[in-house]
Each structure stands twice: as structure tokens, then as C-alpha cells.
Amino acid sequence: MTTARAPLHLAVLVLLSGLFFFWGLGSTGLTDRDEGRNAEAGREMLERGDWISPTFNYEPRYAKPVLVYWLMSASYHFFGVNERAARLPSAVFGLALIMMTYWFLTRLRDPVTGLIGALMLLLNLQIISLSRMALTDSVLIFLTTLALYAFWLGFQAADRHPAWLWLLYIAMALGTLTKGPVGFLVPLLTIALYLTATKQWRPFWREGKPLAGTVVFALLALPWYVTMWRLHGSDYAAAAQANTVGRFLNPMEGHGFSFLFYVPVLLIGFFPWSGWLPFAWYQAYRSWRNNGVAGQRDSGIRELEWFTALWILGTFVFFTLSSTRLPHYIGPLFPAAAILTALYWSRCVTVPNTTGAYAAIHTVMLLGFLLAGAFATLPWAYENYLSAKLVKEFPLATQFTLGIGPYAAATMLLIGMALVGYFGLSEQRRGGAFWAAGASLACVILIVTQLIMPGINRIFIAPPQELAYAAGLNLNPSEPFIAYGSTRPSLAFYARRHVLFIPANETERLRESLAHEGRTMILLPETMQRSLPTEAATFQPILKRYGYLLLSSQPMVKIPEGAPPPPSAVPPVLGH
Structure with missing residues (x-):
């Protein structure tokens, strides 16, 4: 060797x-x-x-x-x-x-x-x-x-x-x-x-x-x-x-x-x-x-x-x-x-x-062109179809745009596949097709992670997690933290405590959970606040993030002095 x-x-x-x-x-x-x-x-x-x-x-x-x-x-x-x-x-x-x-x-x-x-x-x-x-x-x-x-x-x-x-x-x-x-x-x-x-x-x-x-x-x-x-x-x-x-x-x-x-x-x-x-x-x-x-x-x-x-x-x-x-x-x-x-x-x-060498090159190019087309049409599909489907679970889905990321990815794929064809369809230059294909994929991955994912994280992933983190800092182990209308397991990770997950159609269970002395907090999409039972009428919104609310039975929330900083993906919780 x-x-x-x-x-x-x-x-x-x-x-x-x-x-x-x-x-x-x-x-x-x-x-x-x-x-x-x-x-x-x-x-x-x-x-x-x-x-x-x-x-x-x-x-x-x-x-x-x-x-x-x-x-x-x-x-x-x-x-x-x-x-x-x-x-x-x-x-x-x-x-x-x-x-x-x-x-x-x-x-x-x-x-x-x-x-x-x-x-x-x-x-x-x-x-x-x-x-x-x-x-x-x-x-x-x-x-x-x-x-x-x-x-x-x-x-x-x-x-x-x-x-x-x-x-x-x-x-x-x-x-x-x-x-x-x-x-x-x-x-x-x-x-x-x-x-x-x-x-x-x-x-x-x-x-x-x-x-x-x-x-x-x-x-x-x-x-x-x-x-x-x-x-x-x-x-x-x-x-x-x-x-x-x-x-x-x-x-x-x-x-x-x-x-x-x-x-x-x-x-x-x-x-x-x-x-x-x-x-x-x-x-x-x-x-x-x-x-x-x-x-x-x-x-x-x-x-x-x-x-x-x-x-x-x-x-x-x-x-x-x-x-x-x-x-x-x-x-x-x-x-x-x-x-x-x-x-x-x-x-x-x-x-x-x-x-099969020539047919394989054409197959790679065809797949690349199809994937480029999918990226190029993704913003239109999201705006006209997907966002309406997502808005129930993600309150601000209709206000989110994918930006230039999908178009940049489509462009890199088109350039990459053109180079794959240029190198791969010539036996003398064929070795370059591998590097062109690999480079185009690498560029697409970087575009997705650096241009597309930050926006997706900000609107679709992080908001309820940020509120769960704040709730975990301010509740004693015996005080209930309720995730209403959301069954996202990650909330337990950010709250660092037990979370009572209650689906939106189980209002009677929510009523029973509110019969607790001391502080109780509820995390829910903002659009669901009006559907809360009367037992939660006195709960005050204390934090808000991109369409999600954190309600508390006691209006003032104090972040404990010297508390550890939020997880790396979680920016400050106030505002928005």
C-alpha cells in the first residue's frame, strides 16, 4: 500500500x-x-x-x-x-x-x-x-x-x-x-x-x-x-x-x-x-x-x-x-x-x-438540473402553498421568506452540472467531473446551512425553545410548566424540567392542570390564546417570540441572578 x-x-x-x-x-x-x-x-x-x-x-x-x-x-x-x-x-x-x-x-x-x-x-x-x-x-x-x-x-x-x-x-x-x-x-x-x-x-x-x-x-x-x-x-x-x-x-x-x-x-x-x-x-x-x-x-x-x-x-x-x-x-x-x-x-x-460512462454523466446532470429546478421553484411553492399549511403549527409561517438562498443553490447546481458535462463527456478530461460534482454539492450545502437555515431556525425552530428555557429558569420543580397545543419534545431539553404536553383539543385536561397553587406557566402559539379556558383568564403574557407566548399566573418574572447563559442557539428571549 x-x-x-x-x-x-x-x-x-x-x-x-x-x-x-x-x-x-x-x-x-x-x-x-x-x-x-x-x-x-x-x-x-x-x-x-x-x-x-x-x-x-x-x-x-x-x-x-x-x-x-x-x-x-x-x-x-x-x-x-x-x-x-x-x-x-x-x-x-x-x-x-x-x-x-x-x-x-x-x-x-x-x-x-x-x-x-x-x-x-x-x-x-x-x-x-x-x-x-x-x-x-x-x-x-x-x-x-x-x-x-x-x-x-x-x-x-x-x-x-x-x-x-x-x-x-x-x-x-x-x-x-x-x-x-x-x-x-x-x-x-x-x-x-x-x-x-x-x-x-x-x-x-x-x-x-x-x-x-x-x-x-x-x-x-x-x-x-x-x-x-x-x-x-x-x-x-x-x-x-x-x-x-x-x-x-x-x-x-x-x-x-x-x-x-x-x-x-x-x-x-x-x-x-x-x-x-x-x-x-x-x-x-x-x-x-x-x-x-x-x-x-x-x-x-x-x-x-x-x-x-x-x-x-x-x-x-x-x-x-x-x-x-x-x-x-x-x-x-x-x-x-x-x-x-x-x-x-x-x-x-x-x-x-x-x-455506461457517458450515460452516467448524463444521469448526474439530469439529477442536478432537476434539483436546481426544485430549488428555484421552492420560494414560489412555499409562498403559495406550503406557508398556509404550516401556519397552524408555526404562527409566523406566512411572514417568512426564503430569500436568495434557493436561487443561489440552483445557480451553483446549474454551473456545477455544466462543468460535469464539460469534463465528463470527454475521456481526456473526465477526471475533472468528480471534482466539479463534489464542489457543486459542497457549495449547495454551505448555502443551505449559511443562508437558508438561520431564517428557518429563527422562525420555525428556536422561538418556543427560547420561551421554554426562560420558563425553566423561573419555575420551581413543583410548579407546572404546560406546553399547550404543542408536543415538541425539545421543549423539555430547553426547560431542563418536566413539561406537561397538552394537545389543543384537551381543554378539560388543561383546566385540571391549572388547579395548582403558586406559579404556573403556559407556552402556546399566540393564535391559541383566545381558546384558553376561563381558568387561564388571569394569566399574563410575559414573553413573546415570533408568534409564541409564555403566560404566567404571576405577572412578574425574574431571571435569577447568575443563571447560566441560554444554550448557544438561543438568543435573548425578550421582544419580537
Whole structure:
């Protein structure tokens, strides 16, 4: 393995990861619902000192296993309780994923292919988004990828060493502690497909340590689950089943969507490299059909292409068959997509007349032009359609404008796709198409984060969070804080206390909650103030932010002297 270029490559990857994963990590408030729930569960774990049983809003949270909450709690301990610390584990594991992929491809191929594959994995909408959010997915993707890299290095690579196989089982166990059964199902499904396609089940049973590995997996993954079952009994078992088998068999929280849902998710989420991906996958399939079916083996790059193609296929089909579908579910296939596409791209650049090369360039350009059109029409669509749909939940939605950001993004995409065509449609200049595509995506991401997201945060995300923070500073633990007409989990994170979430149609429950001596505070959209019951008639508005009100049963609110400053994404609460 040539290593002369490695320091430069690593510097580029660290710099870009810092720019896209870490820079401004705490500049926006937590999104709802998953970010708010996860961040608050980690905060409560640190506050309570209970490292076994996660809670949200001081009630048991059985939806996800414990590993991510451990990571968030550790981050809070060292860096304080804020959005940046909540998201830091995702960014760190995103960086680790990029570095691991560079090392893996460099070891198996060469440093240039390693750099190309790592950049393809870094520069796409899905991985950047997941590495900047307080979700479980960045950690899960790293661990499922580590498991499959370890399988390849321990069982299939030319310089394989069986010690790598232990890491396969360790990574699956940690993945299971991150997001449940999917932590081992994604790797096992990929491995099963590969062993079946290459007729290697017998060698794997002999060399793959399946029995000893299962023991290692069980020793690492099962103790927490057994402890939770012993502590919480049938309540935990029922909730765990509902969030695993139940989520697969039945749509949950309205997230059913179409059977073809993941086709546009993959095309947009892996853009711009998604234009090359279908052709790369087909070439891998054709290679297997011409060689693998006949039993002709290739322990080198071609067989790695078969492996990554099956990794993509198995993960894509598995989550398509699931009744609950969300964009980030297919995240574990993105490392395979990056490797397969990088290997195909290497041939497009070095081998004349590579099958599909011209069609792939045209596909990239078509996707880019369509995405540019979507950005260009977004302000019109928002003003004439979307804003009216959002105004019930976001009071000032109709007064918000997207500004020049979407037009700037559309312009960069048009320029970028023109350059992709200029370079990519000429075999002599084709190498430049990769850099043009990557640069256009990078510019779009910067435009979104620097021009579009600040306005979205100011109007749609931060206002109720700012008021929740103020309420938390001024209420004793026994005094109620009511979020009326809003069920945003992030409010509990900013209030640093229990929040009584009451939907707008449950006025009787609100009346009962107001029968409390001492201070009571209500956070609600300004438009709902008139619908409050008579018991709240004496409540005075004390703070207002962009269409949201904080009411108090006692008119004066005093911010305690010496109170800690608001979280980084929360500006002063008075006014507006």
C-alpha cells in the first residue's frame, strides 16, 4: 500500500469533515421530534445518574437502546448541556466513518481510490445531515460498516487475518445496543447474501467463528436488555417489540409512505454520486453473472464490488419491506454505495470506453438540473402553498421568506452540472467531473446551512425553545410548566424540567392542570390564546417570540441572578 500521499489525503478529509460535520454544530435549535427526545434522554440520564434505564420527560423511554444516550451523557459531562454537545457523538462517528472508509479502500486498492470513495461518502446530503443531528444513525452506520469491513478483512481479503472476525461480532453487538436488532440484521443479511451468491457457506462455518462469535455478541449485547427486562418486565418487552417487530409490520407515527419511497431518497440523498450508482451496480451484477455464477472466484476488487452491490441490495430491500419508512433508515447502505461507485468511477477514468460512462454523466446532470429546478421553484411553492399549511403549527409561517438562498443553490447546481458535462463527456478530461460534482454539492450545502437555515431556525425552530428555557429558569420543580397545543419534545431539553404536553383539543385536561397553587406557566402559539379556558383568564403574557407566548399566573418574572447563559442557539428571549 502506497502511503506517500496519505498525510495529504487525511488532511483533506479532516478539513472537509470539520467544515461539514463540526462547523456550526450548535448554531440551530434541536429539531423535533427525534433530536429533542434523544438529547433530553441523554441529559436526564446524566442528571439522574441512572445509566441503565433511559427516560424522556422523566418517564421511561423504551424506544431506543442505551449506547447513544451514554455517548451524549459523556459529551454533556465534558462540554456542557447544549445542542453542540448533543450532536457531537454523531459528528465524531461521522468523521470516524470517513477515515475508516479511506483506510479500508486504500488497503484494498490504492490511496487515490481511497480518497475518492471517502469523499463520495462525505460529500452527500444524507451523511452530512446525519452527522450533524442528535440521532442514533451516525453511530449505527459506523458500527454496521465496521462489522462488514471486519468480515471482509477477516474472511475474504487476499491478506485476510481471522482476528478481524472478532471485530465483526463486537461491532454487531454495539450496533444492537445503538438501535436494536437492525444493528446485527444489516450485517448478517449482507453476509448471508454474499455467502449464498459465492457459495461459501461451508468455508464460513469452518473459518468464520460463528459459534464463538455468537457467544461474544451475546456477552456484549444481551446484559443490558436482560437488565431492562428484569427492571421493567412486560412494559419494556411490549415497548421493545412495538418499536422493532411492530415498526416493521405496521406504519408508526404516520411514516408509511410509498413502496417506492427509498428510490428518490437514495437519488437525492446520495447526490451527486447517485447518477453513477445504478451503472456501478449493474456492472457488478454483470461481473457476478459472467463469473460468480460459474464458480469463477476473484478475491480482489471485482468480488468486493459483488459484496458492496449485495450490501446495497439487501439493505434497500429490507427497509423497503418495512412498513415504517423514514429517509435515514437506509443510511447503512451509503458506505457500500460510496465504495462501489468509487471503484466504478476509477474504471471510467482509467479504462477507455467503460460501459455506461457517458450515460452516467448524463444521469448526474439530469439529477442536478432537476434539483436546481426544485430549488428555484421552492420560494414560489412555499409562498403559495406550503406557508398556509404550516401556519397552524408555526404562527409566523406566512411572514417568512426564503430569500436568495434557493436561487443561489440552483445557480451553483446549474454551473456545477455544466462543468460535469464539460469534463465528463470527454475521456481526456473526465477526471475533472468528480471534482466539479463534489464542489457543486459542497457549495449547495454551505448555502443551505449559511443562508437558508438561520431564517428557518429563527422562525420555525428556536422561538418556543427560547420561551421554554426562560420558563425553566423561573419555575420551581413543583410548579407546572404546560406546553399547550404543542408536543415538541425539545421543549423539555430547553426547560431542563418536566413539561406537561397538552394537545389543543384537551381543554378539560388543561383546566385540571391549572388547579395548582403558586406559579404556573403556559407556552402556546399566540393564535391559541383566545381558546384558553376561563381558568387561564388571569394569566399574563410575559414573553413573546415570533408568534409564541409564555403566560404566567404571576405577572412578574425574574431571571435569577447568575443563571447560566441560554444554550448557544438561543438568543435573548425578550421582544419580537
